[in-house]
Amino acid sequence: MPVLVITGTGTEVGKTVATAAVAAAARAAGRSVAVLKAAQTGVRPDEPGDAAEVVRLAGDVTAAEVARYPEPLAPATAARRAGREPVRPHEVAEAAAKLSAAHDLVLVEGAGGLLVRFDAEGGTLADAAGLLEAPMLLVASAGLGTLNTTELTARELRTRGLGLLGIVIGSWPDTPDLASRCNLADLPDVAGAPLLGALPAGAGTLTPAAFRADAPCWLAPRLDGTWDAEAFRAREGA
Numbered sequence: 001m002p003v004l005v006i007t008g009t010g011t012e013v014g015k016t017v018a019t020a021a022v023a024a025a026a027r028a029a030g031r032s033v034a035v036l037k038a039a040q041t042g043v044r045p046d047e048p049g050d051a052a053e054v055v056r057l058a059g060d061v062t063a064a065e066v067a068r069y070p071e072p073l074a075p076a077t078a079a080r081r082a083g084r085e086p087v088r089p090h091e092v093a094e095a096a097a098k099l100s101a102a103h104d105l106v107l108v109e110g111a112g113g114l115l116v117r118f119d120a121e122g123g124t125l126a127d128a129a130g131l132l133e134a135p136m137l138l139v140a141s142a143g144l145g146t147l148n149t150t151e152l153t154a155r156e157l158r159t160r161g162l163g164l165l166g167i168v169i170g171s172w173p174d175t176p177d178l179a180s181r182c183n184l185a186d187l188p189d190v191a192g193a194p195l196l197g198a199l200p201a202g203a204g205t206l207t208p209a210a211f212r213a214d215a216p217c218w219l220a221p222r223l224d225g226t227w228d229a230e231a232f233r234a235r236e237g238a
Helices: 015-028 051-057 075-082 089-100 125-132 146-159 178-191 208-218 229-236
Strands: 005-010 034-039 062-065 107-113 136-140 164-172 195-200
Touching: 005 015, 005 089, 005 125, 005 208, 015 034, 015 051, 015 107, 015 136, 015 164, 015 195, 015 208, 034 051, 034 089, 034 195, 051 062, 051 107, 051 208, 089 107, 089 125, 107 125, 136 146, 146 178, 164 178, 178 195, 178 229, 195 208, 195 229
Parallel strands: 005 107, 005 136, 034 062, 034 107, 136 164, 164 195
Antiparallel strands: none
């Protein structure tokens, strides 16, 4: 798995922190890692973006961006309003392939959800993943409403012939409600893919040292961690 493409069921589901956790666990396993942000929006040229946040949390990781735009909008809209060239799926694939030649693992983080548009022609992260023939990791929220967006994303991936490695819950609450606990069983069912981790709420606010030490405990062995889905369900009363 030299390239893993990470998407979310929407915005603010913990995609960047989950990417950092995957990077930290891979680094702890002795693998060299690069993170590629396909399209960074909402930051100025001198501000750190999502790739820099992954480096802050995960440590010795190569960071790269294909493009960035100042307004916090979908990449195609942000590019148009800034009067700049949009990101093209083939550019994302080419950048990831170049990084892959020098790293054991390349994590490609999208913007928002799977079908957020990169350009006026409708190019998306899914198109880049198809060019790379890379599996995808889906970051989902824990509570009510997540089953619909998770299943829609998984169906789209199957329609496109793209592999879904599994699901990671981007922020598991300290006191989960009934819906969240039930979703531990229902998410893999609706997605047709395993649950591969759950990050505790506030994980991104930990010190980098604590984050790196704890990250493998939040992720399953498939992601270089020690997390066990069945044990987690039992502990949470699911």
